[in-house]
Amino acid sequence: MTTGSLVLAAGVWGALTGLLLPRAAYRFSVPPGEPWRDRCPAGRHPARGWLGGAGCGECRRECGGGPRREADGGARREPDGGTGGENASAAVLATVTALVCAALAAATGTRPELGVWLLLAPVGVLLATVDLRVHRLPDPLTLPLAGAALALLGVTALLPEHTGHWPTALYAALALAAGHFVLHLVNPDGMGFGDVKLAAGAGAVLGWYGWPTVLLGTFAAFLLGALYGGALVLARRAGRKTGVPFGPFLLAGTLAGLLTGAFAA
Known part of the structure; x- marks a missing residue:
C-alpha cells in the first residue's frame, strides 16, 4: 500500500470512528462526582448505548424530525432530540x-x-x-x-x-x-x-x-x-x-x- 493510500484509509477510519463518539461524549460529560447521564438530551427517554449520535431517536419520532418547543419554559429542542449545548458536534469529532x-x-x-x-x-x-x-x-x-x-x-x-x-x-x-x-x-x-x-x-x-x-x-x-x-x-x-x-x-x-x-x- 502506498503512503497516500495508507493516509487516506486512516483518515476514513478516523472519520467513521469519530462519528460514533458524540453519544459517549454526551453521557460522560457530567461534573465530577455525578453519575453518567442515563437520559436522552431532552430528558424524556433512557439513553441507550454509548456509540452513535447524541440525539434521541424516540424524540425525533415524536416530533416528526423537526424542532419543537416545550411547554415548560419554551426551550427550543434541536431536531436530534437535545439542546445544542448538550450535543457534541459529530462533524467536528469526525x-x-x-x-x-x-x-x-x-x-x-x-x-x-x-x-x-x-x-x-x-x-x-x-x-x-x-x-x-x-x-x-x-x-x-x-x-x-x-x-x-x-x-x-x-x-x-x-x-x-x-x-x-x-x-x-x-x-x-x-x-x-x-x-x-x-x-x-x-x-x-x-x-x-x-x-x-x-x-x-x-x-x-x-x-x-x-x-x-x-x-x-x-x-x-x-x-x-x-x-x-x-x-x-x-x-x-x-x-x-x-x-x-x-x-x-x-x-x-x-x-x-x-x-x-x-x-x-
Whole structure:
C-alpha cells in the first residue's frame, strides 16, 4: 500500500470512528462526582448505548424530525432530540479524529504499531472532548486506555518490522504516572487525579519510541498548557489560580511526541 493510500484509509477510519463518539461524549460529560447521564438530551427517554449520535431517536419520532418547543419554559429542542449545548458536534469529532489518524499514518507508515495508534486515537479524542467540557477524565476511559496501550504494544513487539521497545513503554508509563501523581499531591487543584491516570497511557505510547520521545511529549504538554493558561490570564478570562483542563494538552503533547518519534524511528 502506498503512503497516500495508507493516509487516506486512516483518515476514513478516523472519520467513521469519530462519528460514533458524540453519544459517549454526551453521557460522560457530567461534573465530577455525578453519575453518567442515563437520559436522552431532552430528558424524556433512557439513553441507550454509548456509540452513535447524541440525539434521541424516540424524540425525533415524536416530533416528526423537526424542532419543537416545550411547554415548560419554551426551550427550543434541536431536531436530534437535545439542546445544542448538550450535543457534541459529530462533524467536528469526525474531522478531528480523521486528521489525527491521517497524521499518525503519515508518520508511522506501514509499521505494525500504526494499528495500535489508530485504535487508541478515537479514545484520546473522546477524552479531550469530555475534559474540555466538564474538566473530568472518566476512569472507564483512562484506565482501559493505559492497559490497552501496554497490552497492544506488547503484542506489536512480537511482530516483525516494529521500531519500538516495549519495556521502555512500561517504564515510561510508570514514570509519567508517578511524576504526575507527585504534582497532584503538591497541587490537587492544578493536577487532577484523572490526569495522573491519563499520564500512564501517555507514557506507554511515548515510551514505545524511547525516552527522548517521552521528554519531548511531556515538555510539549506542559508548554501548551502554560501557553493556554497564560492566554486566558492576559485576556482576563481567568486568574492565576484558575484551574484549566490539562487532559487535552497532555493528549496534544503526546500526539506531538508520537509523531516526532514515529518520523525519527
